[in-house]
Amino acid sequence: MGAATAPAATEAAEGGGGRLGDIAFEDRMATVDFRVGERAHIVVDSDVCRSCTTRACVTACPANLFAPTADGGILFNYEQCFECGTCYMVCNGEGALTWTYPDGGQGVVFRQG
Amino acid sequence: MADEQAPYAGPGTSPGTAVGDRPADVDVIVVGAGPAGAAAALAAARAGASVVLLERGPFPGSKNVYGGVIYGRILDAVLPNWWEEVPVERWVVRRSTMVLTETQALTVDFRTQTWAGPPYNGMTAYRADFDSWLAGKATAAGARLVTSTVATGLLRDAAGRVVGVRTDRTDGELRARVVIAADGVNSFLAKESGLLPKADPKHHTLGVKEVLSLPREVIDERFGLRGQEGLDIEMLGNTRGIPGGGFLYTNSDTVSIGAVLALPGLAAAKVRPEEIIADLKAHPAIAPYLRGATVKEYAAHLIPEGGYDHMPALATDGLLIAGDAAGMTLAAGIWLEGVNFAIGSGLVAGRVAAEAAAAGDASKKRLARYRDELEKQFVLADHKRLRGAPEIILSERIQRRYPGLVADLVESLFTVTNPEPKPGALALLRRAAKRNGVSLRELARDGLRIGKVFR
Amino acid sequence: MTNATGDGARGGGPLVVVCLRVTDLRPEVDPLTGVVTRSAHGAGLSAADEAALERALAIARAWSGRVLAVAAGSPIVEGPLRAAAALGAAVLRVAWPPHDEADGHGAAPGAASAVNAASAVDPEPFGPRAAYLADLAGDTRALAEVLVDAIRTVGEPTLVLCGDLSPDRGTGALPAQLAHALGAAQALGLVSLTPTDDGWLLAERRLDGGRRERLRVPTPAVCSAEAAGLRLRRAALPALLAAGDAPVPAARPTRPAVGAVEVVDVRAYRPRARVVPPPAGATPRDRLLALTGALVAHDPPTIIGPTDAGQAADALVAYLVRNGYLTA
Ligand SMILES: Cc1cc2nc3c(=O)[nH]c(=O)nc-3n(C[C@H](O)[C@H](O)[C@H](O)COP(=O)(O)OP(=O)(O)OC[C@H]3O[C@@H](n4cnc5c(N)ncnc54)[C@H](O)[C@@H]3O)c2cc1C
Numbered sequence: 053m054g055a056a057t058a059p060a061a062t063e064a065a066e067g068g069g070g071r072l073g074d075i076a077f078e079d080r081m082a083t084v085d086f087r088v089g090e091r092a093h094i095v096v097d098s099d100v101c102r103s104c105t106t107r108a109c110v111t112a113c114p115a116n117l118f119a120p121t122a123d124g125g126i127l128f129n130y131e132q133c134f135e136c137g138t139c140y141m142v143c144n145g146e147g148a149l150t151w152t153y154p155d156g157g158q159g160v161v162f163r164q165g
Numbered sequence: 166m167a168d169e170q171a172p173y174a175g176p177g178t179s180p181g182t183a184v185g186d187r188p189a190d191v192d193v194i195v196v197g198a199g200p201a202g203a204a205a206a207l208a209a210a211r212a213g214a215s216v217v218l219l220e221r222g223p224f225p226g227s228k229n230v231y232g233g234v235i236y237g238r239i240l241d242a243v244l245p246n247w248w249e250e251v252p253v254e255r256w257v258v259r260r261s262t263m264v265l266t267e268t269q270a271l272t273v274d275f276r277t278q279t280w281a282g283p284p285y286n287g288m289t290a291y292r293a294d295f296d297s298w299l300a301g302k303a304t305a306a307g308a309r310l311v312t313s314t315v316a317t318g319l320l321r322d323a324a325g326r327v328v329g330v331r332t333d334r335t336d337g338e339l340r341a342r343v344v345i346a347a348d349g350v351n352s353f354l355a356k357e358s359g360l361l362p363k364a365d366p367k368h369h370t371l372g373v374k375e376v377l378s379l380p381r382e383v384i385d386e387r388f389g390l391r392g393q394e395g396l397d398i399e400m401l402g403n404t405r406g407i408p409g410g411g412f413l414y415t416n417s418d419t420v421s422i423g424a425v426l427a428l429p430g431l432a433a434a435k436v437r438p439e440e441i442i443a444d445l446k447a448h449p450a451i452a453p454y455l456r457g458a459t460v461k462e463y464a465a466h467l468i469p470e471g472g473y474d475h476m477p478a479l480a481t482d483g484l485l486i487a488g489d490a491a492g493m494t495l496a497a498g499i500w501l502e503g504v505n506f507a508i509g510s511g512l513v514a515g516r517v518a519a520e521a522a523a524a525g526d527a528s529k530k531r532l533a534r535y536r537d538e539l540e541k542q543f544v545l546a547d548h549k550r551l552r553g554a555p556e557i558i559l560s561e562r563i564q565r566r567y568p569g570l571v572a573d574l575v576e577s578l579f580t581v582t583n584p585e586p587k588p589g590a591l592a593l594l595r596r597a598a599k600r601n602g603v604s605l606r607e608l609a610r611d612g613l614r615i616g617k618v619f620r
Numbered sequence: 621m622t623n624a625t626g627d628g629a630r631g632g633g634p635l636v637v638v639c640l641r642v643t644d645l646r647p648e649v650d651p652l653t654g655v656v657t658r659s660a661h662g663a664g665l666s667a668a669d670e671a672a673l674e675r676a677l678a679i680a681r682a683w684s685g686r687v688l689a690v691a692a693g694s695p696i697v698e699g700p701l702r703a704a705a706a707l708g709a710a711v712l713r714v715a716w717p718p719h720d721e722a723d724g725h726g727a728a729p730g731a732a733s734a735v736n737a738a739s740a741v742d743p744e745p746f747g748p749r750a751a752y753l754a755d756l757a758g759d760t761r762a763l764a765e766v767l768v769d770a771i772r773t774v775g776e777p778t779l780v781l782c783g784d785l786s787p788d789r790g791t792g793a794l795p796a797q798l799a800h801a802l803g804a805a806q807a808l809g810l811v812s813l814t815p816t817d818d819g820w821l822l823a824e825r826r827l828d829g830g831r832r833e834r835l836r837v838p839t840p841a842v843c844s845a846e847a848a849g850l851r852l853r854r855a856a857l858p859a860l861l862a863a864g865d866a867p868v869p870a871a872r873p874t875r876p877a878v879g880a881v882e883v884v885d886v887r888a889y890r891p892r893a894r895v896v897p898p899p900a901g902a903t904p905r906d907r908l909l910a911l912t913g914a915l916v917a918h919d920p921p922t923i924i925g926p927t928d929a930g931q932a933a934d935a936l937v938a939y940l941v942r943n944g945y946l947t948a
């Protein structure tokens with residue numbers, strides 16, 4: 053029920069440079085409150101993505117929501133989105149993204165922003 | 166049904182909905198209850214206007230992310246002795262600037278106790294708390310705050326003047342004499358009005374941040390703080406060549422650590438943003454500070470970094486833009502200030518809008534006073550003075566080569582090479598420059614340029 | 621105390637009441653100490669409570685009745701109540717648990733309302749910690765009786781709706797206690813509830829094995845239901861602006877919070893430490909084997925049956941006796 057505090061963040065690098073303790077991505081996202089709306093506020097047209105050469109969204113999206121599929125398209129889940137705008141700014145394919153804010157009151161809620 | 170208009174707020178919206186002449190519901194609509202919007206609503210309400218403040222999140226601050234330090238002196242204009250009630254985490258008394266390479270760190274550390282008492286200098290705070298508090302000041306002054314409501318577009322009259330906004334609620338059109346778009350960095354209203362270009366990755370950076378929890382006493386001990394004292398660290402380098410930097414701020418019982426990354430560089434580098442935070446956290450100069458800390462919240466937000474030269478026009482008929490919507494964050498290397506600029510611009514926008522509403526003239530010409538007043542204040546004066554900063558700070562040499570050069574130089578100065586005699590400083594500089602691929606001529610030229618920009 | 625606001629309370633028609641639990645939906649729980657910190661920023665209604673409000677609005681419309689939304693708690697509950705008022709419900713706050721609210725705890729942020737102007741961040745927005753403990757200690761019956769008192773200041777309810785469980789206390793017992801206090805019928809843990817033409821209610825409840833149970837419920841009734849995918853409608857902008865910052869009437873309970881149990885402190889459940897002797901063995905490998913029991917033969921799992929209930933019970937008892945959990 054409670055907001056998860058994810059385990060062991062920075063045990064790394066005490067004597068060297070290892071990254072052992074960094075948290076799993078799901079745990080990282082579980083720290084954030086998302087009030088998921090019914091409507092997908094961002095929609096990706098996978099057909100446009102198939103001819104995209106940069107796929108900048110895949111690494112740049114801080115929530116890691118763009119998953120490349122085997123057939124060269126993009127699988128997108130809108131639920132855990134920060135509504136930051138990075139994807140539409142870096143997107144290389146005209147018309148690939150339909151980007152809107154979620155309906156009022158829904159979407160991400162930061163407590164420690 | 167003829168006009169196809171997007172019912173949601175986004176970069177693809179229509180040029181606005183044309184509506185007939187109907188009287189305004191209120192004098193001023195402010196979109197966005199961030200610092201700019203709350204300040205604008207406050208100033209307009211104080212000037213006697215009827216004000217509606219729209220916010221898309223469930224409470225002010227719920228959608229907002231920043232690094233963590235607010236420079237509060239602008240709040241003198243909001244209320245005297247604001248420091249007695251502002252929701253502060255810590256008062257910054259210590260500021261460090263770190264130049265990092267993978268294995269080295271050079272820190273310039275400054276501390277002053279004058280920042281530990283009124284009127285203070287910087288404070289760390291959470292935006293959920295701060296923005297709610299400031300919006301509370303606006304409602305106390307008479308503005309009406311409506312949360313969980315997205316402004317999805319502009320209403321225009323037959324002449325194309327902005328006369329209100331559409332929202333995502335039933336019967337959601339609201340008319341006003343003046344609309345203030347304080348809807349933050351993505352400002353779809355400013356985009357719809359034509360004041361901002363639709364997408365512009367060159368002048369935006371992505372900020373990613375982790376809030377890590379650590380017991381209060383541990384923070385005090387590790388960072389050399391007492392009571393409500395706080396520390397603010399800015400970092401340059403160690404961002405895998407992506408132009409940008411890092412930051413670390415102390416809150417009462419958490420530490421905020423994050424990175425600011427230029428969008429084109431981030432997109433090209435094919436590195437995930439949270440990996441840059443992980444790099445910073447694992448850096449030998451940072452890791453001991455954070456031992457045992459757990460992630461409490463992860464967050465991301467864009468920052469407009471175009472500076473003065475890329476600031477849009479700030480007004481059109483019936484519309485003013487303030488704060489990040491107008492690209493007013495001052496991001497010039499060791500400065501990352503946006504909240505104070507947002508409040509400063511919001512206060513002026515609110516007053517100008519209220520006066521225009523009272524005078525019954527919301528023309529572009531009349532609203533131009535807004536910019537004139539900002540030019541006289543720190544808001545545009547600082548931006549103008551530092552107009553060259555974004556370019557130089559995000560430049561290749563500053564970002565990729567100088568951190569290594571400086572760190573190598575200092576390392577060689579401090580490394581005792583017995584029985585070899587100490588080499589001369591100039592030789593060391595030449596060697597460090599060469600190792601990092603910088604010619605002394607470039608160094609001199611950049612030195613001059615930096616001197617000019619930050620004069 | 622009949623000064624509940626909102627259009628829905630006025631006029632006649634049957635009274636549909638919805639009881640709402642306002643709490644921090646993502647409280648912070650210290651993993652070591654179990655201390656729960658609740659923040660005003662998370663204050664809201666669970667999906668089931670929102671669905672209950674939606675059902676109340678729909679049923680009241682079908683009956684040409686009125687809706688009363690009641691929430692017990694500190695002034696922080698006013699945020700969700702104002703949102704309910706914007707949807708046409710009359711609203712009423714019950715000051716609960718009973719304590720002195722003059723200390724300014726728990727102002728209500730949220731829909732169209734002022735943020736606490738007096739202090740920066742209220743460390744206890746849901747009321748003082750001691751009162752929270754008193755709330756945990758007080759049995760649900762006391763709360764139910766106080767709620768019924770408050771509801772009756774507005775009118776005699778035809779239907780009282782609740783979410784199936786409150787997200788923080790979560791026993792689901794309150795609706796049953798309400799039904800008892802009102803002398804009404806009850807149908808709890810439903811997945812759907814629709815009014816029929818003859819003034820009854822048609823309810824559906826989940827049973828094991830994917831089956832459903834259909835109930836015809838007479839009125840007056842108390843029903844609790846899951847969200848079951850039902851979402852709360854959004855208020856229209858003019859209604860939201862009209863509801864604005866109107867004060868939410870508060871009812872102060874006259875009865876004490878009778879508690880059968882006195883709660884002094886709450887902390888995380890931690891089982892008592894058990895001493896495990898170090899395993900025997902000369903080499904680390906031996907000790908590891910001894911510790912994990914990797915090479916020790918175990919009883920393979922036994923499959924009993926198919927058999928009837930009596931024989932299965934006998935087999936279970938025999939197993940427990942065999943392994944020393946029961947004496948024969
Ligand atoms: C990582 C990072 C670090 C930073 N560090 C600092 C720092 O240390 N110090 C500092 O002073 N500044 C810092 N800044 C900059 C600072 O956060 C911004 O400059 C400041 O928040 C701008 O305020 P604003 O009111 O203009 O916009 P915002 O704070 O973005 O507020 C805009 C508001 O409008 C709302 N909104 C948007 N669109 C709509 C719509 N269509 N309808 C209704 N509501 C809408 C949003 O929900 C939001 O509440 C940082 C920024 C980032 C991203």
Ligand code: SF4
Pocket residue numbers: 096100101102104105106107108109110118126142143144145146148149
């Ligand atoms: S950058 Fe745009 S076009 Fe390319 S894969 Fe991502 S969403 Fe598709």
Ligand code: SF4
Pocket residue numbers: 094112113114115116117132133134135136137138139140
């Ligand atoms: S808005 Fe930000 S978080 Fe959401 S999908 Fe785009 S890049 Fe990812």
